Amino acid sequence: MRRPGRRVIGAVTLVTALVLALGAAGLQRPTTALAAPSGPSWDDVQEAKGDVEATEIAIARILDTVAEVNAEFEQLRTAALMAGEEHQQATIALDEAETTMQSADRRRDAALERASASGQQAAQLAALLARAGSGDITMALIVSGDDADDLLYRLGTMSALSARTDAVLARALRDRNVADSLSDQAAVARDAHADAVAEAEAVYAAAADAAQQAEAQAAQQRALLDELSVKLATLTGRSAALERAYLDSLEHAEPPSNPGPGQPSQPSPSPSAPAPGPSPSTPAPTPSQPTPRPSTPAPAPSPSSPAPTPAPSPPAPTPSPPPAASGPTPKPAIVTAAIAFARAQLGEPYQYGASGPNSWDCSGLTMMAYSAGGLAIGGHSVSAQYNRAASRGLLVSYSQALPGDLIFYSYGGSASGSKYHVTIYLGNGQMIEAPSPGKPVRIVPVRTYDRIPVVARPSG
Structure with missing residues (x-):
């Protein structure tokens, strides 16, 4: 041998x-x-x-x-x-x-x-x-x-x-x-x-x-x-x-940068006393908005107390328009096809090294999603996809991220660090990913720890 x-x-x-x-x-x-x-x-x-x-x-x-x-x-x-x-x-x-x-x-x-x-x-x-x-x-x-x-x-x-x-x-x-x-x-x-x-x-x-x-x-x-x-x-x-x-x-939730032995990975919400169960109309929480812990209800005002006169509400401020996105202009048809393909895989299992048709790893999902739009983004590798975007001038600051952009994660969150994960940004702080062994393809809030401060815009 x-x-x-x-x-x-x-x-x-x-x-x-x-x-x-x-x-x-x-x-x-x-x-x-x-x-x-x-x-x-x-x-x-x-x-x-x-x-x-x-x-x-x-x-x-x-x-x-x-x-x-x-x-x-x-x-x-x-x-x-x-x-x-x-x-x-x-x-x-x-x-x-x-x-x-x-x-x-x-x-x-x-x-x-x-x-x-x-x-x-x-x-x-x-x-x-x-x-x-x-x-x-x-x-x-x-x-x-x-x-x-x-x-x-x-x-x-x-x-x-x-x-x-x-x-x-x-x-x-x-x-x-x-x-x-x-x-x-x-x-x-x-x-x-x-x-x-x-x-x-x-x-x-x-x-x-x-x-x-x-x-x-x-x-x-x-x-x-x-x-x-x-x-x-x-x-x-x-x-x-x-x-x-x-x-x-x-x-x-984001963990602290260096938790000590036996310490939790993120701050726990304050515990509270029990409260009656929610009414049937209470909506279930979404991953992007955790349900707050129930708290002890405040005491009702005494019947003899006069009801306070509410102060007039100030006029709502006019929201400022969002800043114009910078960087290369994405091709809408390609982005739409990539996101639609990724969404169609929701709930399918993670499998190490898989690129479909019924199981995925992270770079396999992003590669095939953009392939559905007719675009090659660098092969079946997180680093290869990042390097291709970097070599073609397709990296943009995360603050300018648009739906369809690729979000990368590296150990320590550095662009020069060892990259290990890639997801597709959906907008509104959400991303779709094939997360890890034992976790199916899902939509979750964008995690900030280990996130590289730039995104790739493959179709730009």
Whole structure:
């Protein structure tokens, strides 16, 4: 078995040490299952009912647990996405190595064919010269057989060759030298291709393992949130579905830049006392607008107190027109087709390395969405899509983002950092994404942490 080269070892080391690198940056990988933090027990919940202070404490414990669970999953999610992008880069390198190898093989075969033809021409000319008066040369041709190199050497020692013979011999020697050189280059290209194959396979194995871990943790996260939403509903008197929508919305809250051990990934809303359940007309919360925690109702005014006269409302200020968008002008037809395609995949599962038709990863979704509009945006890689936009002057400040623009995420949020995620901006602070293992294609509020401060406008 061929031993992996230095690039293979480097790639495996990178992916294997990825989670450790995240830990060094303050994102330590959880060492216990996500189901371990469970918030208050059912006994605690039952005892807290009817006691405002105890209820507030129990609610706070639930929200702290959700924050911890979300922070732990975010670590695995980021590690899995970064490992997946590393594999996409290795796949692109493999494709390039295969193209180079095939081109080198074709050039080598053509050179060998030319060398064979010119060698045969030189041999035929030597035979004619031999029949014209050099029996020794004829005997040499019979003895040498098909060994063209030996024949060329013998011909090179002859002093009676004509000018035409010199030209034929020089061309034959040149073609043989070119063929030898291209054969060496083809061998080097094959070695590089073998290294690229080994690297892609090694990185794939590490990335697939990271994706599997993230997917398992996502399943445990869902089960835990189901349980916590029922407990929260018991404390607040609201429906479990409404509480679950609220807890889901907390996933998109921004975590602090460097949470310490045991600290939540985002500030928890203030706990409050229970309140009556919502009326049937109360709408469910959307991910972009988390449901506020219920609070103790304010006391009604005394019947004997005169009702205060409301002050006249000042006229509503005239809203300022939004600033004109800058950057390249998008092509509406392409943007509409890309967004429509992405929306059609809502609810379909995330699968590492997939680009449809029924499962997706982030760059696979964006690539195929724009392909539906007839536009190639750089291939199946977050970095490749960003680099293509950068090379064509299609990057725009996030403050000027328009529907259809691509939003990128990198570790630390730097444009020069390791990019690991890409989404499509829908406008109004919303984006559509194939998020991570265990999470289906969805529309969510734009996350700000790790977001690169520029977007790409592929159709500009």
